[in-house]
Amino acid sequence: MSQRVLIVDDALFMRNLLRDIFSDAGWEIAGEAADGNEALQKFQQLQPDLVTMDIVMPQRSGIDALQDILTVSPAAVVIMCSALGQESMVMEAIQHGARDFIVKPFQQEQVLEVVQRVLG
Amino acid sequence: MDMAKYKVMFLTEAREHLQKMSAQLVAIEADPTNRNGIDALLREAHSIKGMAASMGYQQHAELSHHLEDRLDLFRQKGKISPTAIDYLLAGTDLLELLLEDIAAGREERSIEDFCQAKVEPQTLQTPRVASPPALETKLQIRLKLHEKVASPAARLLVILRQLSSFGKILQSEPSQEQILRAGPVRHLELLINTNLSAHEIKACLENYSEVARVEVEEPQAQQAKSVATGGATVRVGTDLLDRFISLTGELITNRYMLQSAAGDRDWDALQEGLGRLARLVKDLHHQVLQVRMMPIDSVTGRLPRLVRDLARKSGKEIHFELEGGGIELDRAILEELSDPLVHMIRNAIDHGIESEGTITLRAWRQRDQVMLQVADNGRGMNPAQLRRRALEKGLISPAQAESMRDYEALQLVCLPGFSTASQVTDTSGRGVGMDVVKAAVEKLGGVLHIDAALGRGTRFTLKLPLSVAIIKVLLVEVDKKQVALPITRVLQTIEVERRQIQISGKQRVFSHNEELLPLVSLRKILGLPIPQAAAFVSVVLTEVLGRKVGLVVDGFAGQKEVFVQKMPSPLEGLRGLGGGTILGDGSIVFILDIQGLIERRR
Numbered sequence: 164m165s166q167r168v169l170i171v172d173d174a175l176f177m178r179n180l181l182r183d184i185f186s187d188a189g190w191e192i193a194g195e196a197a198d199g200n201e202a203l204q205k206f207q208q209l210q211p212d213l214v215t216m217d218i219v220m221p222q223r224s225g226i227d228a229l230q231d232i233l234t235v236s237p238a239a240v241v242i243m244c245s246a247l248g249q250e251s252m253v254m255e256a257i258q259h260g261a262r263d264f265i266v267k268p269f270q271q272e273q274v275l276e277v278v279q280r281v282l283g
Numbered sequence: 284m285d286m287a288k289y290k291v292m293f294l295t296e297a298r299e300h301l302q303k304m305s306a307q308l309v310a311i312e313a314d315p316t317n318r319n320g321i322d323a324l325l326r327e328a329h330s331i332k333g334m335a336a337s338m339g340y341q342q343h344a345e346l347s348h349h350l351e352d353r354l355d356l357f358r359q360k361g362k363i364s365p366t367a368i369d370y371l372l373a374g375t376d377l378l379e380l381l382l383e384d385i386a387a388g389r390e391e392r393s394i395e396d397f398c399q400a401k402v403e404p405q406t407l408q409t410p411r412v413a414s415p416p417a418l419e420t421k422l423q424i425r426l427k428l429h430e431k432v433a434s435p436a437a438r439l440l441v442i443l444r445q446l447s448s449f450g451k452i453l454q455s456e457p458s459q460e461q462i463l464r465a466g467p468v469r470h471l472e473l474l475i476n477t478n479l480s481a482h483e484i485k486a487c488l489e490n491y492s493e494v495a496r497v498e499v500e501e502p503q504a505q506q507a508k509s510v511a512t513g514g515a516t517v518r519v520g521t522d523l524l525d526r527f528i529s530l531t532g533e534l535i536t537n538r539y540m541l542q543s544a545a546g547d548r549d550w551d552a553l554q555e556g557l558g559r560l561a562r563l564v565k566d567l568h569h570q571v572l573q574v575r576m577m578p579i580d581s582v583t584g585r586l587p588r589l590v591r592d593l594a595r596k597s598g599k600e601i602h603f604e605l606e607g608g609g610i611e612l613d614r615a616i617l618e619e620l621s622d623p624l625v626h627m628i629r630n631a632i633d634h635g636i637e638s639e640g641t642i643t644l645r646a647w648r649q650r651d652q653v654m655l656q657v658a659d660n661g662r663g664m665n666p667a668q669l670r671r672r673a674l675e676k677g678l679i680s681p682a683q684a685e686s687m688r689d690y691e692a693l694q695l696v697c698l699p700g701f702s703t704a705s706q707v708t709d710t711s712g713r714g715v716g717m718d719v720v721k722a723a724v725e726k727l728g729g730v731l732h733i734d735a736a737l738g739r740g741t742r743f744t745l746k747l748p749l750s751v752a753i754i755k756v757l758l759v760e761v762d763k764k765q766v767a768l769p770i771t772r773v774l775q776t777i778e779v780e781r782r783q784i785q786i787s788g789k790q791r792v793f794s795h796n797e798e799l800l801p802l803v804s805l806r807k808i809l810g811l812p813i814p815q816a817a818a819f820v821s822v823v824l825t826e827v828l829g830r831k832v833g834l835v836v837d838g839f840a841g842q843k844e845v846f847v848q849k850m851p852s853p854l855e856g857l858r859g860l861g862g863g864t865i866l867g868d869g870s871i872v873f874i875l876d877i878q879g880l881i882e883r884r885r
Contacts, residue, residue: 245437247433250436250437253437254440257441262441264441273492276491276492279490280491283490
């Protein structure tokens, strides 16, 4: 059975990119969310194996959403999506329990390496 | 009370008790209902507990208490199952590791995991092997990220957090706080207490493509053999101490006697006093050597356990017999023998014995030498095969292979490079580590003999001097200098008439007891000028690789007992040089290792 991912990003372009990367690697896309509030809802509803979480999003930020998710499911595996120059936010997320992070622009290899590491 | 001064004593005694325990456990395995055996085990565990508790070594005391409890249950039950023996042996191993911790002055490792893997007597019927306890070790990790990694500080933070899931991070440079304050950090160095191996951690860190370089190792301070430091101790019987005191008393009396004889200019009394002094010194020397003597048991104690474990692993049924464990040898020799013995026994199990057999370790005195023999009744060795193999490997020339007698062919397994562990198959013989064994034995001034009969087993025989520190040497002259040869290596000294010497090919040979023996010149070996031969040549008959050889010297200068001193660096690695000694007249004499010298020339 293939593993299921929930992709959280406010930019459709980024979601599509990650969707392709994960599908290519044989993953099932459990769902997508465009902001932090939706992320928590979808997480509870879909119970994915992995969440990719953008950091900067409108309404509720990725770091807030990360904390929400870990509150309801402490074992959840969340990796952060960051851009250059967001290092301090990435570190904050890691301190709050994010397992790892990927840096934009995404490269398939990099993404899969991180995914394999956090799930393997 | 300051307990520190009892530490060495505690360590020595606890090790002795543990050795007895493990030997007893192996013995009980063959006779599981032996009540006396179980009682003896209980007593050992109890003694260890008492000592550790009074020294305040908590983990050690707790674990021995735990083992004592188990043993008590087995005593009530009247027998110990094989599973339980595995468990108890693992327990004694852990106790030894704790001793190492204590000896090194570090914190005792945790015994929690071990004690939780309890083997209850009720469950003993089911074949459940107690897993060996996971032990925590301290590892040092050093890593560096690639130059172009995005968000290096965040990357290090991820790595640091992952590592902290492997164990306790004792120290980290930069620390987590420093990483959080960011800055361009790319290096991470930390100490972790973990039950994962260095290899496992390294493999995990290599999963990060951002990591450019990673090293995981045990911290240096721990690698140094801290156990060996701190001076070894020996236990000496009080009777021996009494004899020292009475000898000292006699020496004092002797001094007064000499003083008064000298004062009176009484040469006869002086002569008598000196004669007496010589006897006293000789006696004292003998007694001091006694202190250094230890029974062979003290190194063979672990062997039954080793044989048992190896036999189990290889699925063979092996009986192990020990004879002459009470024979005493100088402790310096015994310490060096421990590894060679293990090598030989391993070889016997791996290559000698096929599925079932006996290994015998025998020790006996032969004049002033001790013989130690490891024999198996396995498949033996095939000289023809050994010759062929050595030839293939280019270790000997075709001519050598042809002229080589079977006995000599057997000794080929001692050549370095004859066989390596990875090449061991049914036909590869038994060269694993035999070069190491041979080197160790010869370093002690001993000789290694191998004999084997196809299908009837193999015997490794070690001929050892009783003591290394003081040996008897033959002083010979070469180019107006004296050098010494250990007497154990000298079979005979002979004066050979020049006309008895013949030339055979390039080799000078001489006839001795109807045997033609090769002659080698010590001058030639040492690169000294060779003068015209006199009418008589002085020859030292010795043995190299089991073959008699005549060593030509300029003359004999007598026998002496000398105190051997190790060569200081950089001379210590020089092949053929066994050490040095200072003679009564203050001159320095080198002790030659004939075999090493001749082999170096080959």
